[in-house]
Amino acid sequence: MHTEVCDRLGIEFPIFAFSHCRDVVAAVTSAGGFGVLGATGHSPHALEIDLAWIDEQVKGKPYGVDLLLPVNYDKTAPQHGKPVQSPASQQPQPADQAQTAAPGRRFPAGHQAFLDDLLTRYEVPELPGHLPASAGALSVSPQAASNLLDVAFGHPIRLVASALGPPPADLVRQAHDRGVVVAALVGTAEHARRQQAAGVDLIVAQGTEAGGHTGQISTMVLVPEVVRTVAPVPVLAAGGIVTGAQMAAAMALGAQGVWCGSVWLTTEEAETDPSVKKKMLAASSADTVRSRSLTGKPARMLRSAWTDEWESDQAPAALPMPLQTMLTASAQQRINRSAGAGGSGATELATYFVGQGVGLMDRIRPARQVVEQMVADYLAVAENFAAQLQV
Numbered sequence: 060m061h062t063e064v065c066d067r068l069g070i071e072f073p074i075f076a077f078s079h080c081r082d083v084v085a086a087v088t089s090a091g092g093f094g095v096l097g098a099t100g101h102s103p104h105a106l107e108i109d110l111a112w113i114d115e116q117v118k119g120k121p122y123g124v125d126l127l128l129p130v131n132y133d134k135t136a137p138q139h140g141k142p143v144q145s146p147a148s149q150q151p152q153p154a155d156q157a158q159t160a161a162p163g164r165r166f167p168a169g170h171q172a173f174l175d176d177l178l179t180r181y182e183v184p185e186l187p188g189h190l191p192a193s194a195g196a197l198s199v200s201p202q203a204a205s206n207l208l209d210v211a212f213g214h215p216i217r218l219v220a221s222a223l224g225p226p227p228a229d230l231v232r233q234a235h236d237r238g239v240v241v242a243a244l245v246g247t248a249e250h251a252r253r254q255q256a257a258g259v260d261l262i263v264a265q266g267t268e269a270g271g272h273t274g275q276i277s278t279m280v281l282v283p284e285v286v287r288t289v290a291p292v293p294v295l296a297a298g299g300i301v302t303g304a305q306m307a308a309a310m311a312l313g314a315q316g317v318w319c320g321s322v323w324l325t326t327e328e329a330e331t332d333p334s335v336k337k338k339m340l341a342a343s344s345a346d347t348v349r350s351r352s353l354t355g356k357p358a359r360m361l362r363s364a365w366t367d368e369w370e371s372d373q374a375p376a377a378l379p380m381p382l383q384t385m386l387t388a389s390a391q392q393r394i395n396r397s398a399g400a401g402g403s404g405a406t407e408l409a410t411y412f413v414g415q416g417v418g419l420m421d422r423i424r425p426a427r428q429v430v431e432q433m434v435a436d437y438l439a440v441a442e443n444f445a446a447q448l449q450v
Protein backbone atom coordinates (compact mmCIF):
# COMPACT_ATOMS: atom_id res chain seq x y z
CA MET A 60 0.00 0.00 0.00
CA HIS A 61 3.05 2.22 0.22
CA THR A 62 3.34 4.53 -2.78
CA GLU A 63 5.53 7.46 -3.77
CA VAL A 64 2.78 9.82 -2.62
CA CYS A 65 3.14 8.40 0.91
CA ASP A 66 6.82 9.35 0.96
CA ARG A 67 6.15 12.76 -0.54
CA LEU A 68 3.59 13.61 2.14
CA GLY A 69 4.91 11.56 5.02
CA ILE A 70 1.84 9.36 5.45
CA GLU A 71 1.37 5.71 6.27
CA PHE A 72 -1.61 5.00 3.99
CA PRO A 73 -2.50 6.83 0.75
CA ILE A 74 -6.07 7.44 1.91
CA PHE A 75 -7.15 11.07 1.56
CA ALA A 76 -10.22 12.42 3.34
CA PHE A 77 -11.94 15.49 1.97
CA SER A 78 -14.22 16.93 4.65
CA HIS A 79 -15.67 20.24 5.77
CA CYS A 80 -15.46 18.90 9.31
CA ARG A 81 -12.20 19.47 11.19
CA ASP A 82 -12.83 16.46 13.42
CA VAL A 83 -12.83 14.13 10.41
CA VAL A 84 -9.65 15.72 9.05
CA ALA A 85 -7.84 15.30 12.36
CA ALA A 86 -9.12 11.76 12.87
CA VAL A 87 -8.00 10.54 9.43
CA THR A 88 -4.60 12.19 9.69
CA SER A 89 -4.13 10.74 13.17
CA ALA A 90 -5.04 7.29 11.81
CA GLY A 91 -2.21 7.43 9.26
CA GLY A 92 -4.18 8.82 6.29
CA PHE A 93 -4.28 12.40 5.04
CA GLY A 94 -7.11 14.76 6.05
CA VAL A 95 -8.00 17.69 3.78
CA LEU A 96 -10.17 20.47 5.19
CA GLY A 97 -12.70 21.90 2.72
CA ALA A 98 -12.24 25.54 3.63
CA THR A 99 -13.88 27.64 0.95
CA GLY A 100 -16.76 28.42 3.27
CA HIS A 101 -14.55 29.54 6.11
CA SER A 102 -13.88 33.14 7.00
CA PRO A 103 -10.15 33.74 7.58
CA HIS A 104 -10.90 33.91 11.31
CA ALA A 105 -12.79 30.60 11.34
CA LEU A 106 -10.05 28.96 9.27
CA GLU A 107 -7.42 30.18 11.72
CA ILE A 108 -9.36 28.63 14.60
CA ASP A 109 -9.90 25.31 12.82
CA LEU A 110 -6.31 24.96 11.63
CA ALA A 111 -4.95 25.80 15.09
CA TRP A 112 -7.26 23.11 16.49
CA ILE A 113 -6.14 20.56 13.89
CA ASP A 114 -2.47 21.39 14.61
CA GLU A 115 -3.07 20.58 18.24
CA GLN A 116 -4.80 17.29 17.47
CA VAL A 117 -2.49 15.85 14.83
CA LYS A 118 0.78 16.58 16.62
CA GLY A 119 2.88 17.20 13.54
CA LYS A 120 1.21 14.64 11.28
CA PRO A 121 0.43 15.99 7.79
CA TYR A 122 -2.85 17.45 6.55
CA GLY A 123 -4.02 19.80 3.81
CA VAL A 124 -6.58 22.41 2.82
CA ASP A 125 -8.99 22.56 -0.14
CA LEU A 126 -9.91 25.99 -1.48
CA LEU A 127 -11.78 27.32 -4.44
CA LEU A 128 -9.10 29.30 -6.18
CA PRO A 129 -10.54 31.39 -8.95
CA VAL A 130 -8.60 31.21 -12.18
CA ASN A 131 -7.94 34.95 -12.00
CA TYR A 132 -6.58 34.70 -8.45
CA ASP A 133 -3.75 37.16 -8.03
CA LYS A 134 -2.29 37.99 -4.66
CA THR A 135 -1.42 41.49 -5.81
CA ALA A 136 -4.80 42.23 -7.40
CA PRO A 137 -6.91 45.06 -5.94
CA GLN A 138 -9.78 44.03 -3.67
CA HIS A 139 -13.06 43.35 -5.36
CA GLY A 140 -15.26 40.93 -3.49
CA LYS A 141 -17.25 40.06 -6.57
CA PRO A 142 -18.31 36.44 -6.83
CA VAL A 143 -16.91 34.64 -9.87
CA GLN A 144 -18.86 32.13 -11.91
CA SER A 145 -17.00 29.07 -10.79
CA PRO A 146 -16.79 26.25 -13.32
CA ALA A 147 -16.20 23.34 -10.99
CA SER A 148 -16.62 21.91 -7.51
CA GLN A 149 -17.90 24.07 -4.74
CA GLN A 150 -20.48 23.44 -2.14
CA PRO A 151 -22.80 25.84 -0.36
CA GLN A 152 -21.59 26.97 3.00
CA PRO A 153 -23.08 28.25 6.22
CA ALA A 154 -24.13 31.89 6.10
CA ASP A 155 -21.91 32.96 8.98
CA GLN A 156 -18.89 31.97 6.95
CA ALA A 157 -19.91 33.74 3.79
CA GLN A 158 -17.61 36.39 2.48
CA THR A 159 -19.43 37.44 -0.63
CA ALA A 160 -22.93 37.76 0.76
CA ALA A 161 -25.38 39.83 -1.21
CA PRO A 162 -27.89 41.04 1.36
CA GLY A 163 -31.30 41.89 0.01
CA ARG A 164 -30.58 40.26 -3.36
CA ARG A 165 -33.71 39.85 -5.45
CA PHE A 166 -34.25 36.68 -7.42
CA PRO A 167 -36.51 36.22 -10.46
CA ALA A 168 -40.13 36.28 -9.22
CA GLY A 169 -40.89 32.88 -10.78
CA HIS A 170 -38.03 31.21 -8.94
CA GLN A 171 -39.00 32.67 -5.59
CA ALA A 172 -42.66 31.77 -6.14
CA PHE A 173 -41.75 28.17 -7.04
CA LEU A 174 -39.69 27.84 -3.89
CA ASP A 175 -42.33 29.44 -1.66
CA ASP A 176 -45.00 27.14 -3.09
CA LEU A 177 -42.76 24.10 -2.58
CA LEU A 178 -42.16 24.91 1.07
CA THR A 179 -45.86 25.55 1.62
CA ARG A 180 -46.93 22.30 -0.05
CA TYR A 181 -44.49 20.28 2.07
CA GLU A 182 -45.50 22.20 5.20
CA VAL A 183 -42.00 23.38 6.05
CA PRO A 184 -42.27 25.99 8.81
CA GLU A 185 -40.56 29.37 8.78
CA LEU A 186 -37.37 29.77 10.81
CA PRO A 187 -37.91 31.07 14.33
CA GLY A 188 -37.40 34.84 14.49
CA HIS A 189 -34.13 34.64 16.42
CA LEU A 190 -32.38 32.56 13.72
CA PRO A 191 -30.75 34.53 10.90
CA ALA A 192 -31.54 33.15 7.44
CA SER A 193 -28.59 31.74 5.55
CA ALA A 194 -27.40 33.94 2.68
CA GLY A 195 -25.75 30.96 0.98
CA ALA A 196 -23.00 33.08 -0.47
CA LEU A 197 -19.94 31.38 -1.95
CA SER A 198 -16.50 32.67 -1.06
CA VAL A 199 -14.92 32.54 -4.44
CA SER A 200 -13.59 36.05 -5.05
CA PRO A 201 -9.86 36.33 -5.72
CA GLN A 202 -9.41 38.40 -2.58
CA ALA A 203 -11.33 35.94 -0.40
CA ALA A 204 -9.21 33.05 -1.73
CA SER A 205 -6.04 35.05 -1.17
CA ASN A 206 -7.01 35.84 2.44
CA LEU A 207 -7.72 32.17 3.14
CA LEU A 208 -4.42 31.13 1.58
CA ASP A 209 -2.54 33.57 3.78
CA VAL A 210 -4.09 31.93 6.83
CA ALA A 211 -3.44 28.42 5.53
CA PHE A 212 0.21 29.16 4.78
CA GLY A 213 0.60 30.29 8.40
CA HIS A 214 0.08 26.66 9.44
CA PRO A 215 2.12 23.55 8.67
CA ILE A 216 -0.17 22.44 5.84
CA ARG A 217 1.42 19.93 3.46
CA LEU A 218 -1.03 20.21 0.57
CA VAL A 219 -3.34 22.77 -1.00
CA ALA A 220 -6.04 21.51 -3.37
CA SER A 221 -8.36 23.29 -5.73
CA ALA A 222 -11.25 22.14 -7.84
CA LEU A 223 -11.37 25.14 -10.15
CA GLY A 224 -9.34 25.45 -13.33
CA PRO A 225 -5.52 25.38 -13.33
CA PRO A 226 -4.00 27.18 -10.35
CA PRO A 227 -2.35 30.54 -10.97
CA ALA A 228 1.44 30.54 -11.26
CA ASP A 229 1.72 32.73 -8.18
CA LEU A 230 -0.02 30.16 -6.02
CA VAL A 231 2.09 27.30 -7.34
CA ARG A 232 5.24 29.32 -6.64
CA GLN A 233 4.11 30.28 -3.13
CA ALA A 234 3.23 26.69 -2.32
CA HIS A 235 6.45 25.28 -3.71
CA ASP A 236 8.53 27.88 -1.87
CA ARG A 237 7.03 26.44 1.32
CA GLY A 238 7.33 22.80 0.28
CA VAL A 239 3.53 22.52 0.00
CA VAL A 240 2.16 20.05 -2.56
CA VAL A 241 -0.40 21.47 -5.03
CA ALA A 242 -3.28 19.14 -5.90
CA ALA A 243 -6.18 19.59 -8.31
CA LEU A 244 -9.43 17.74 -8.97
CA VAL A 245 -10.27 16.85 -12.57
CA GLY A 246 -13.16 15.12 -14.32
CA THR A 247 -11.60 14.70 -17.79
CA ALA A 248 -8.18 13.90 -19.24
CA GLU A 249 -8.12 17.32 -20.93
CA HIS A 250 -8.55 19.08 -17.57
CA ALA A 251 -5.74 16.93 -16.21
CA ARG A 252 -3.46 17.98 -19.07
CA ARG A 253 -4.10 21.66 -18.27
CA GLN A 254 -3.42 21.11 -14.57
CA GLN A 255 -0.16 19.38 -15.38
CA ALA A 256 0.90 22.27 -17.59
CA ALA A 257 0.21 24.67 -14.72
CA GLY A 258 2.67 22.80 -12.50
CA VAL A 259 0.26 20.82 -10.30
CA ASP A 260 2.05 18.09 -8.32
CA LEU A 261 -0.83 15.70 -7.69
CA ILE A 262 -3.93 15.09 -9.80
CA VAL A 263 -7.18 13.80 -8.30
CA ALA A 264 -9.14 12.02 -11.04
CA GLN A 265 -12.74 12.27 -9.86
CA GLY A 266 -15.29 10.07 -11.60
CA THR A 267 -19.00 10.74 -12.00
CA GLU A 268 -19.85 8.50 -9.04
CA ALA A 269 -18.55 11.20 -6.69
CA GLY A 270 -20.61 13.30 -4.33
CA GLY A 271 -20.75 17.03 -5.07
CA HIS A 272 -19.97 18.63 -8.42
CA THR A 273 -19.01 15.96 -10.83
CA GLY A 274 -18.59 15.19 -14.51
CA GLN A 275 -19.89 12.26 -16.54
CA ILE A 276 -16.98 9.88 -16.90
CA SER A 277 -16.80 6.91 -14.54
CA THR A 278 -13.90 6.42 -12.16
CA MET A 279 -13.11 3.07 -13.82
CA VAL A 280 -12.44 4.77 -17.15
CA LEU A 281 -11.18 8.16 -15.99
CA VAL A 282 -8.39 6.98 -13.69
CA PRO A 283 -6.35 4.99 -16.25
CA GLU A 284 -6.97 7.70 -18.85
CA VAL A 285 -5.66 10.42 -16.56
CA VAL A 286 -2.76 8.26 -15.32
CA ARG A 287 -1.69 7.76 -18.93
CA THR A 288 -2.16 11.43 -19.79
CA VAL A 289 -0.17 13.03 -16.98
CA ALA A 290 2.53 10.41 -16.25
CA PRO A 291 4.82 10.72 -14.32
CA VAL A 292 2.65 13.10 -12.24
CA PRO A 293 1.00 10.95 -9.53
CA VAL A 294 -2.77 10.46 -9.64
CA LEU A 295 -5.27 9.76 -6.86
CA ALA A 296 -8.58 8.08 -7.68
CA ALA A 297 -11.84 9.63 -6.46
CA GLY A 298 -15.53 8.93 -6.96
CA GLY A 299 -17.48 6.10 -5.40
CA ILE A 300 -14.61 4.73 -3.31
CA VAL A 301 -15.81 3.53 0.08
CA THR A 302 -14.09 0.16 0.65
CA GLY A 303 -10.58 -1.30 0.64
CA ALA A 304 -11.48 -3.58 -2.26
CA GLN A 305 -12.39 -0.51 -4.33
CA MET A 306 -9.13 1.06 -3.23
CA ALA A 307 -7.25 -2.01 -4.47
CA ALA A 308 -9.08 -1.67 -7.79
CA ALA A 309 -8.12 2.00 -8.01
CA MET A 310 -4.47 1.18 -7.34
CA ALA A 311 -4.63 -1.55 -9.99
CA LEU A 312 -5.74 1.15 -12.44
CA GLY A 313 -2.55 3.08 -11.74
CA ALA A 314 -3.65 5.42 -8.96
CA GLN A 315 -1.20 6.06 -6.13
CA GLY A 316 -3.95 6.45 -3.57
CA VAL A 317 -7.61 7.32 -3.05
CA TRP A 318 -9.38 10.62 -2.32
CA CYS A 319 -12.74 10.08 -0.64
CA GLY A 320 -15.49 12.50 0.37
CA SER A 321 -18.78 10.67 0.83
CA VAL A 322 -17.63 7.90 3.13
CA TRP A 323 -16.83 10.37 5.93
CA LEU A 324 -20.36 11.84 5.91
CA THR A 325 -21.70 8.96 7.99
CA THR A 326 -18.80 8.80 10.43
CA GLU A 327 -19.26 9.61 14.09
CA GLU A 328 -17.25 12.80 13.70
CA ALA A 329 -19.20 14.21 10.73
CA GLU A 330 -21.56 17.10 11.31
CA THR A 331 -24.02 15.81 8.70
CA ASP A 332 -27.63 16.60 9.69
CA PRO A 333 -28.89 13.54 11.61
CA SER A 334 -31.98 13.21 9.40
CA VAL A 335 -29.77 13.23 6.29
CA LYS A 336 -27.33 10.76 7.87
CA LYS A 337 -30.26 8.42 8.45
CA LYS A 338 -31.32 8.73 4.81
CA MET A 339 -27.77 8.03 3.66
CA LEU A 340 -27.52 4.86 5.72
CA ALA A 341 -30.75 3.62 4.16
CA ALA A 342 -29.91 4.69 0.58
CA SER A 343 -28.78 2.41 -2.25
CA SER A 344 -26.38 3.38 -5.01
CA ALA A 345 -29.43 4.15 -7.18
CA ASP A 346 -30.63 6.84 -4.79
CA THR A 347 -28.40 9.68 -5.96
CA VAL A 348 -28.87 12.07 -8.84
CA ARG A 349 -26.87 14.78 -10.59
CA SER A 350 -28.92 17.88 -10.04
CA ARG A 351 -28.44 21.61 -10.50
CA SER A 352 -30.97 22.35 -7.79
CA LEU A 353 -28.54 23.33 -5.02
CA THR A 354 -25.77 25.20 -6.81
CA GLY A 355 -26.77 25.75 -10.43
CA LYS A 356 -24.17 23.22 -11.60
CA PRO A 357 -24.62 19.46 -11.83
CA ALA A 358 -23.77 18.03 -8.42
CA ARG A 359 -24.44 14.53 -7.20
CA MET A 360 -26.70 14.38 -4.16
CA LEU A 361 -29.34 12.20 -2.53
CA ARG A 362 -32.42 11.93 -4.68
CA SER A 363 -35.36 13.33 -2.70
CA ALA A 364 -38.63 15.19 -3.18
CA TRP A 365 -36.48 18.32 -3.52
CA THR A 366 -34.53 17.04 -6.53
CA ASP A 367 -37.69 15.54 -8.07
CA GLU A 368 -39.57 18.85 -7.72
CA TRP A 369 -36.74 20.72 -9.44
CA GLU A 370 -36.94 18.22 -12.31
CA SER A 371 -40.69 18.69 -12.73
CA ASP A 372 -42.29 20.57 -15.64
CA GLN A 373 -43.35 23.38 -13.29
CA ALA A 374 -39.83 24.00 -12.06
CA PRO A 375 -37.85 26.95 -13.41
CA ALA A 376 -34.34 26.32 -14.76
CA ALA A 377 -31.73 26.56 -12.02
CA LEU A 378 -29.98 29.92 -11.78
CA PRO A 379 -26.27 30.07 -12.62
CA MET A 380 -23.75 29.53 -9.85
CA PRO A 381 -23.53 31.14 -7.30
CA LEU A 382 -27.10 32.51 -7.52
CA GLN A 383 -28.88 29.17 -7.16
CA THR A 384 -27.07 28.58 -3.86
CA MET A 385 -28.13 32.02 -2.63
CA LEU A 386 -31.70 31.39 -3.78
CA THR A 387 -32.02 28.04 -2.02
CA ALA A 388 -29.85 28.48 1.09
CA SER A 389 -32.50 29.64 3.53
CA ALA A 390 -34.99 27.07 2.17
CA GLN A 391 -32.40 24.35 2.81
CA GLN A 392 -31.91 25.71 6.29
CA ARG A 393 -35.67 25.51 6.97
CA ILE A 394 -35.87 22.00 5.52
CA ASN A 395 -32.96 20.64 7.57
CA ARG A 396 -34.24 22.25 10.74
CA SER A 397 -37.72 20.87 10.28
CA ALA A 398 -36.49 17.43 9.18
CA GLY A 399 -34.34 17.33 12.30
CA ALA A 400 -37.47 17.92 14.36
CA GLY A 401 -39.30 15.11 12.55
CA GLY A 402 -41.33 17.20 10.07
CA SER A 403 -42.53 14.69 7.48
CA GLY A 404 -42.64 17.06 4.49
CA ALA A 405 -39.17 18.35 5.28
CA THR A 406 -37.87 14.80 5.70
CA GLU A 407 -39.14 13.98 2.21
CA LEU A 408 -37.35 17.03 0.82
CA ALA A 409 -34.06 16.69 2.73
CA THR A 410 -31.01 16.05 0.57
CA TYR A 411 -27.25 16.57 0.63
CA PHE A 412 -24.26 15.99 -1.62
CA VAL A 413 -23.23 12.35 -1.63
CA GLY A 414 -21.89 9.92 -4.21
CA GLN A 415 -23.09 6.56 -5.48
CA GLY A 416 -20.91 4.90 -2.87
CA VAL A 417 -23.69 5.78 -0.43
CA GLY A 418 -25.08 2.31 -1.21
CA LEU A 419 -22.08 0.86 0.61
CA MET A 420 -22.37 3.17 3.62
CA ASP A 421 -24.56 1.27 6.04
CA ARG A 422 -23.41 2.15 9.55
CA ILE A 423 -22.00 4.96 11.62
CA ARG A 424 -18.38 4.39 12.53
CA PRO A 425 -15.49 6.47 13.84
CA ALA A 426 -13.40 7.84 10.95
CA ARG A 427 -10.36 5.97 12.28
CA GLN A 428 -12.25 2.71 11.91
CA VAL A 429 -13.08 3.54 8.28
CA VAL A 430 -9.37 3.98 7.58
CA GLU A 431 -8.42 0.78 9.41
CA GLN A 432 -11.12 -1.25 7.67
CA MET A 433 -10.05 0.06 4.26
CA VAL A 434 -6.47 -0.96 4.96
CA ALA A 435 -7.51 -4.42 6.17
CA ASP A 436 -9.78 -5.01 3.18
CA TYR A 437 -7.12 -3.79 0.78
CA LEU A 438 -4.60 -6.23 2.26
CA ALA A 439 -7.08 -9.10 2.01
CA VAL A 440 -7.61 -8.36 -1.69
CA ALA A 441 -3.86 -8.06 -2.31
CA GLU A 442 -3.21 -11.39 -0.57
CA ASN A 443 -5.99 -12.98 -2.57
CA PHE A 444 -4.42 -11.77 -5.82
CA ALA A 445 -1.00 -13.05 -4.74
CA ALA A 446 -2.48 -16.45 -3.86
CA GLN A 447 -4.17 -16.67 -7.26
CA LEU A 448 -0.82 -16.09 -8.95
CA GLN A 449 0.79 -18.95 -7.04
CA VAL A 450 -1.75 -21.55 -8.14
Ligand SMILES: Cc1cc2nc3c(=O)[nH]c(=O)nc-3n(C[C@H](O)[C@H](O)[C@H](O)COP(=O)(O)O)c2cc1C
Pocket residue numbers: 077097099125148149150221222244265268269270271272297298299300318319320321322412413414415416
Ligand atom coordinates in the same frame (compact mmCIF):
# COMPACT_ATOMS: atom_id res chain seq x y z
C1 LIG B 1 -20.48 16.83 0.80
C2 LIG B 1 -19.39 17.02 -0.20
C3 LIG B 1 -18.87 18.28 -0.42
C4 LIG B 1 -17.80 18.46 -1.32
N1 LIG B 1 -17.27 19.71 -1.47
C5 LIG B 1 -16.14 19.87 -2.21
C6 LIG B 1 -15.47 21.14 -2.24
O1 LIG B 1 -15.90 22.11 -1.64
N2 LIG B 1 -14.32 21.21 -2.95
C7 LIG B 1 -13.79 20.11 -3.60
O2 LIG B 1 -12.71 20.22 -4.17
N3 LIG B 1 -14.44 18.94 -3.62
C8 LIG B 1 -15.59 18.78 -2.93
N4 LIG B 1 -16.22 17.57 -2.90
C9 LIG B 1 -15.68 16.44 -3.70
C10 LIG B 1 -14.62 15.67 -2.89
O3 LIG B 1 -13.44 16.42 -2.80
C11 LIG B 1 -14.28 14.32 -3.53
O4 LIG B 1 -13.64 14.51 -4.76
C12 LIG B 1 -15.47 13.41 -3.75
O5 LIG B 1 -16.26 13.38 -2.60
C13 LIG B 1 -14.99 11.99 -4.08
O6 LIG B 1 -16.05 11.13 -4.38
P1 LIG B 1 -16.91 10.35 -3.27
O7 LIG B 1 -17.87 11.38 -2.76
O8 LIG B 1 -17.59 9.29 -4.02
O9 LIG B 1 -15.97 9.86 -2.22
C14 LIG B 1 -17.29 17.36 -2.04
C15 LIG B 1 -17.86 16.10 -1.84
C16 LIG B 1 -18.89 15.90 -0.94
C17 LIG B 1 -19.46 14.52 -0.74
